[in-house]
Amino acid sequence: MRARIAPGRALTAAAGLALIAVGLHGVATNVETTGWALWFAVPVLAHDAVLVPAVLAAGWLTGRLPAPARTPVRAALAAAGCLVLVALPLVLGYGRRADVPSRLPLPYGRNLAVVLTAIAVAAALAAAVRVHRARRAEPRGRPAETGPGEGTAEAGDGGGGRR
Template sequence: MTSRIGVWAAYAAGLALIGVGARGIAAEVPAARWAAWFAGAAVLHDAVLVPLVLAAGLATARLPAAARRPVRAALVVAGCVTAVALPLVLGYGRRADEPSRLPLPYGRNLALVLAAIAVIAAAAVAVRLVRLARRREGGRRQGGRR
């Protein structure tokens, strides 16, 4: 019962934050500009992100069951991180006369983040495979005792 109250409290807090955000958008952003941004986001989601996620699902379908989820999750996270970082990596907004604008090595940093995602996914796959092997080994031992 207590967890249900917590869930409804979280829903209410989320709805209140959505209301604050919607109020801010209505007060500060012209409707045509917001509608164009929203339409662009919908097109990006439906025309780019969804097909890429489906393609990743198909490409990983032949992986062992223990590896499928972590690899798919890593691909989705890596794709989203890349989509967010790509404007920085490509240098949109960088100006030669203003060296303090976009001063970091964004390409290298993206590569490091993607490498970290790959390492975490590989560790998750390794943990799942070890657990699966232990379960199988334990089942053989119990089966031999009977």
């Protein structure tokens, strides 16, 4: 049985598709093909060649952290990586002109460092809180995390452990 789509949602989707069509028509008729192709290709390449390998490497490198700390650290690394990719042209000063001082007037390198520091501090606090809560919640004398096949059935309990 198919679910019915609410009329308001269908109307919103149709309006969105119409606006996308108008935008694509404008791009196709008013922008050079190489310009918009480059505009779409560079982010795809940055994602596939830089961001994905960096996220995979960060996931692998953070695998030795305590389990409760992994999620906030990995989230912070992903957010920081995306932020650096977006802010890098500003930090490097692409588009800055000496005769137009109002173009890129801020200290973008310092501002990026401040935001990255805030992300790191927030991740460290979140990881510390999660690790602390996990240690308080675990029973005495038993590790919080067990490997595959470990700790699932105690000796002599008839094998009734979780699977």
